[in-house]
Amino acid sequence: MEILEEKEEEEQREEEPKDLKISDNLQDVDTMVSAKQVCVPSDAPDFDWSSVDTSQLPSSYKTNSLKEKKLLHIADHFLRQYTHLCPDRKLLFLHPVNECGVEKFVSTTVRPTLLPYTELYHWNGCASFVSDYLTMEPLKSPITPPSSLYSPTTILKYQRGNCFDFSVLLCSMLIGAGYDAYCVHGYATREMCTLDKTLELCPLLREPQEVPKKGMKKSNKYRVKPPPDLQSKFELQQEAKKAAEIEAAQENKEREEEKVMEVEKCKRDPLYGLRVHAWVLVLSGKRDVPETFFINPFTGSSHSTMDEHFLGIESVWNHRNYWVNMQDCRNGCKDLAFDLGDAIRWEIMLSGSHEPLQLLPDAEEEKELPDRDMDCVREKEEEDMSFDMPPSWVAPIQITPREFETRCSQGRKVILYKKAKLEKWAPYLNGNGLVKRLTVYADLDYAEVVEVKEWFKNREDMLDMREVNKQTQLTTEYFSPGHLLGLKAHTYTSLEPETERTMEFYSEARVDGLQKRVKNAEEMTEYFVGRDDSLHVRHIEFRKRGKKIHLAGTRTEINSQPIAQIKECFHRNLEKPADEDVAERIFLITENMIHLTYHLKDKYITASKRDFYKETESDRKGNEIFMTPGMCTTYQAGSSEKDKKQLHLYKLLQELTKEEKWLKQQVQQSEAEVLNILKICENEESAVKLSFSIYNTERNEKRREQYEAVKEQDLDYLAPFLIQIGHREKMTKAQALRVRDECLTDLKHRLIDKANIIQARFEQAVEELQKKNQWFQKNRNRLSAEEEDDFLTHYSESASHIHTLALRLNREKQTASQKYLALEEKLHKDPRLAEHLGHA
Numbered sequence: 001m002e003i004l005e006e007k008e009e010e011e012q013r014e015e016e017p018k019d020l021k022i023s024d025n026l027q028d029v030d031t032m033v034s035a036k037q038v039c040v041p042s043d044a045p046d047f048d049w050s051s052v053d054t055s056q057l058p059s060s061y062k063t064n065s066l067k068e069k070k071l072l073h074i075a076d077h078f079l080r081q082y083t084h085l086c087p088d089r090k091l092l093f094l095h096p097v098n099e100c101g102v103e104k105f106v107s108t109t110v111r112p113t114l115l116p117y118t119e120l121y122h123w124n125g126c127a128s129f130v131s132d133y134l135t136m137e138p139l140k141s142p143i144t145p146p147s148s149l150y151s152p153t154t155i156l157k158y159q160r161g162n163c164f165d166f167s168v169l170l171c172s173m174l175i176g177a178g179y180d181a182y183c184v185h186g187y188a189t190r191e192m193c194t195l196d197k198t199l200e201l202c203p204l205l206r207e208p209q210e211v212p213k214k215g216m217k218k219s220n221k222y223r224v225k226p227p228p229d230l231q232s233k234f235e236l237q238q239e240a241k242k243a244a245e246i247e248a249a250q251e252n253k254e255r256e257e258e259k260v261m262e263v264e265k266c267k268r269d270p271l272y273g274l275r276v277h278a279w280v281l282v283l284s285g286k287r288d289v290p291e292t293f294f295i296n297p298f299t300g301s302s303h304s305t306m307d308e309h310f311l312g313i314e315s316v317w318n319h320r321n322y323w324v325n326m327q328d329c330r331n332g333c334k335d336l337a338f339d340l341g342d343a344i345r346w347e348i349m350l351s352g353s354h355e356p357l358q359l360l361p362d363a364e365e366e367k368e369l370p371d372r373d374m375d376c377v378r379e380k381e382e383e384d385m386s387f388d389m390p391p392s393w394v395a396p397i398q399i400t401p402r403e404f405e406t407r408c409s410q411g412r413k414v415i416l417y418k419k420a421k422l423e424k425w426a427p428y429l430n431g432n433g434l435v436k437r438l439t440v441y442a443d444l445d446y447a448e449v450v451e452v453k454e455w456f457k458n459r460e461d462m463l464d465m466r467e468v469n470k471q472t473q474l475t476t477e478y479f480s481p482g483h484l485l486g487l488k489a490h491t492y493t494s495l496e497p498e499t500e501r502t503m504e505f506y507s508e509a510r511v512d513g514l515q516k517r518v519k520n521a522e523e524m525t526e527y528f529v530g531r532d533d534s535l536h537v538r539h540i541e542f543r544k545r546g547k548k549i550h551l552a553g554t555r556t557e558i559n560s561q562p563i564a565q566i567k568e569c570f571h572r573n574l575e576k577p578a579d580e581d582v583a584e585r586i587f588l589i590t591e592n593m594i595h596l597t598y599h600l601k602d603k604y605i606t607a608s609k610r611d612f613y614k615e616t617e618s619d620r621k622g623n624e625i626f627m628t629p630g631m632c633t634t635y636q637a638g639s640s641e642k643d644k645k646q647l648h649l650y651k652l653l654q655e656l657t658k659e660e661k662w663l664k665q666q667v668q669q670s671e672a673e674v675l676n677i678l679k680i681c682e683n684e685e686s687a688v689k690l691s692f693s694i695y696n697t698e699r700n701e702k703r704r705e706q707y708e709a710v711k712e713q714d715l716d717y718l719a720p721f722l723i724q725i726g727h728r729e730k731m732t733k734a735q736a737l738r739v740r741d742e743c744l745t746d747l748k749h750r751l752i753d754k755a756n757i758i759q760a761r762f763e764q765a766v767e768e769l770q771k772k773n774q775w776f777q778k779n780r781n782r783l784s785a786e787e788e789d790d791f792l793t794h795y796s797e798s799a800s801h802i803h804t805l806a807l808r809l810n811r812e813k814q815t816a817s818q819k820y821l822a823l824e825e826k827l828h829k830d831p832r833l834a835e836h837l838g839h840a
Helices: 002-027 029-035 066-085 123-133 152-158 163-176 233-264 363-368 371-385 401-406 616-621 646-686 701-712 719-725 733-782 785-829 831-837
Strands: 181-188 276-282 293-296 301-304 310-317 322-325 346-348 412-417 420-425 434-441 449-456 463-469 474-479 487-492 501-505 514-519 523-528 535-542 548-550 557-559 563-570 582-588 593-598 609-613 632-635
Touching: 123 163, 123 301, 152 163, 163 181, 163 276, 163 785, 276 310, 487 646, 501 646, 514 646, 523 646, 563 646, 582 646, 593 646, 609 646, 719 733, 733 785, 733 831, 785 831
Parallel strands: none
Antiparallel strands: 181 276, 181 310, 276 293, 293 301, 310 322, 322 346, 412 420, 420 434, 434 449, 449 463, 463 474, 474 487, 487 501, 501 514, 514 523, 523 535, 535 563, 548 557, 563 582, 582 593, 593 609, 609 632
């Protein structure tokens, strides 16, 4: 026994330094977290939340209604039960203070809102907007929830917040869009809590998942055997061996990098499992969501409920209720069931049924409590059951079109991934239309750049994306439909004409059906689709350049590049016999020869061929070409018939000669088009022009000038009243006073009518809202939870509409007197009345 006691004492002594180390780490945790904030810009100053101006906030922010006070009382009672039954668990996040220092229950901070933007009608659009629009701030203590929870309106105003602020705003938008969404208070890994994505692969670099192919049919022993494989097995083995060696070397390199990462960044987190985080839970069912999933509000990305980064859940809540997780989280969230109606796994705070709360003590614990205390507990429970969640105290969430477009704080956001950096900009912030840039690095220190991808918007040249390989200096530009010359993609190393380049075109936008053109200093290949003549490939080989020529009909002066050979390939035309349908024709210009190859006939392994040799001397003198038997060599596959007559061959040679001249002109036009495209691209890049919508009067200068010009043209406000007196140049004082008074009276009546219309709409909206409220109170017990959510969403929208009408009415009343005085001053200065009213 003494030996056991000594061992226990030694173990306690060994555990004491560990506890001290952990406590030291907990004390220094703020500095650790601040050093790990990757996505927070270094130039962004720390925001002082104590400087928030609360003077203009509504009264609901500064006080609690009777129903809210009762809710706080119920929450305190619920918390006392919880701490009594679960003394080892941490305190719940129930009623933190808001920006005005007033305690508010977390469910009432959620304000369901459907914003008038198509993108925000889907969960991924809402999540992307919240992650881009807000700047992440770490929790003051990473192991405890915050002491305050500000309203979504304040968070949107200052564009920053912690994980709880992100989650409440995102949950409000998702519920407004019809999703069954909940805010989650739980625990996550250090990388997720601190928004450290330097160990993750950038989503833009992930390869798309391959769609599994349907199972192949079973082999039939009677099917035709495939032809034998004539490839050398030894060569295949050597190639496979080399590929395996390269793959093994790559794997070893990646392993070494992972070891370095583990040593430098993947050290054991002393707070693993203790770091508090908030995210959003979306249950399946509503909006045809097939499976329950999580949304990390910091990144806007979805995660499975089995994700290892989520380590546990304390509670969840929405705008209607609050649930406490009673399940074991030893394996994180993998084993959790998200049936919130299960009273064993989830303890609900405001129960709608008359069943006893799961948090009530067991029989043994009940015996320990006096009878009077038990009676008080039961009475409070009965009150809690019949209590309804009060409406949100938060003002309507509004986002202006300019704010929705700007997105990122200060218009720019930077995210670091594993060997990659992603930068985002608001549209029109950059003069060249750049909205996103992905830089890929070869190392973890972001020193050696491998590749740069840039995305553009609103460019008049329709440039959509640009990829630059820094190792090969190869640049690829992608264009949206609508380019001046139908350009789809352009790959090059330099804009110099002699360098190699590949141009892809939107073939449906071109008359010639050109799909792609590959050109360098020695050759050019063009690919066509959908042509009537079945042409699909044209290949040209050049000789050295000669003197400069100017092409008729073009502004481009180019060096004439002598053509050595033109080769064309055609698809099969089923309307012609195979031995008369040309498959390939080659114009050997330097050798004065034309080579024709026809399509294969069925069941034949050789194709018919025909070669023409032109007489150079007769061509130079301009004489007619005389056909001789030696000028044509023919091979007719599988035919014993005599060769065709000389007349037919002569006509065919004449057609080919004309075709050769026409092809030379086509090649020269293709060269001129290449130079023209290069010149246009260079000019467009040197002076980028952005396109604007005609409805965007802020940026569309032409439209704004037209609008201002119309605005500056003051309408003749006296014309309707001068007509009544016959447009007299000379008026009496009485007539002038009459015209002035009638003009002012007319304006006054119009302003009053406008205000009355708004007032009538306001009163009608209020009356309809009251009727809805009465109907809801009468039929509430008959409604399902989904129908009640839908009603509350529409109710919130109606209240928001009433609020907008009230603001508009007040604004109209304030500006009415200003408009009246402005017109009175104009009438006083009007030369047509001034001379008659000057002495008045």
